[in-house]
Amino acid sequence: MTHPARLETLADLRVEIDCIDSELHQLLIKRGEIIHRLIEAKTRQGGGSAFRPGREADMMRGLVARHQGLLPLDTVESIWRIIISTFTYVQSNYSVHADISGGDAKMRDCCRFHFGFTVPYAPHPDVNSVIAAVANSRGDLGLVRVEGDAASGPWWRSLREPRAPKIIARLPFVERPDHPAGMPLFVIAQPLAEAAVRDVVLYDVECDGWRDAPPSHLGLPDAEIVSAAPDGARSSLLVAADGAVSAQQLRETLTKAGAIQLSIAEVGGHAARFEASEAQRQQTPFVAAR
Numbered sequence: 001m002t003h004p005a006r007l008e009t010l011a012d013l014r015v016e017i018d019c020i021d022s023e024l025h026q027l028l029i030k031r032g033e034i035i036h037r038l039i040e041a042k043t044r045q046g047g048g049s050a051f052r053p054g055r056e057a058d059m060m061r062g063l064v065a066r067h068q069g070l071l072p073l074d075t076v077e078s079i080w081r082i083i084i085s086t087f088t089y090v091q092s093n094y095s096v097h098a099d100i101s102g103g104d105a106k107m108r109d110c111c112r113f114h115f116g117f118t119v120p121y122a123p124h125p126d127v128n129s130v131i132a133a134v135a136n137s138r139g140d141l142g143l144v145r146v147e148g149d150a151a152s153g154p155w156w157r158s159l160r161e162p163r164a165p166k167i168i169a170r171l172p173f174v175e176r177p178d179h180p181a182g183m184p185l186f187v188i189a190q191p192l193a194e195a196a197v198r199d200v201v202l203y204d205v206e207c208d209g210w211r212d213a214p215p216s217h218l219g220l221p222d223a224e225i226v227s228a229a230p231d232g233a234r235s236s237l238l239v240a241a242d243g244a245v246s247a248q249q250l251r252e253t254l255t256k257a258g259a260i261q262l263s264i265a266e267v268g269g270h271a272a273r274f275e276a277s278e279a280q281r282q283q284t285p286f287v288a289a290r
């Protein structure tokens, strides 16, 4: 007589879950054990900020490419954002200064999604106060909305000086229409030197000729005006251009489009923007039939 296979009990499944959780935890502990070696390697390369935005952008793309299964992409992304940001924090403590002129709730959600709860969150009333806090810190980050804040005018101008803070990343690293913390943000930090990413280069362009309305597109497929603000009798533009576009090409294009008395200066750069494909974001969570 054959016996029917024993049905798995809840207790059996919990033993399996406990094993997996313990392995995950051990792996995180193991990840933490290399921090001192990371710090030493970075010190040999000249020290400075622990933040490596290019590496983080690559890691997030890799995560999206290999993800499968029931866990929503949002969850996996937020877990890794917290792991990476906290590992940056334990290498060298930093705070995130956020411009809440557009409201605190959404900004706080985005900051917690990208940086977790261990990294301190410092709200500021406007962009200029964020930039000043970053400039006066040892290695803090600033978060400002890409769409900007009309009341702060051309805030990016104060990033022109070579030693002034710079835009070093654009968040989220993985863009998608239904991102739970998808508000487009620039990350500002003191200049990163070799660790700076230049897939997209950001320029402050000051000019005459477009006081009322800069053109909606520049005529260069690889460059766009991200923000524009009047600046006395002149205009000040924040322009994002592909890293392969030279400042000279940009100058010529702007001049052809009608800008006069141009002054162009780099104010930062970030990794190439990356959008998760339809297939990558369609990992719908399993819902049991009742």
Ligand SMILES: O=C(O)C(=O)C[C@]1(C(=O)O)C=C[C@@H](O)C=C1
Pocket: 038, 050, 051, 052, 053, 055, 056, 083, 084, 085, 087, 088, 091
């Ligand atoms: O790769 C590095 O340089 C690290 O410091 C490691 C790490 C990570 O935790 O994976 C942390 C901070 C950097 O911004 C990028 C990645």
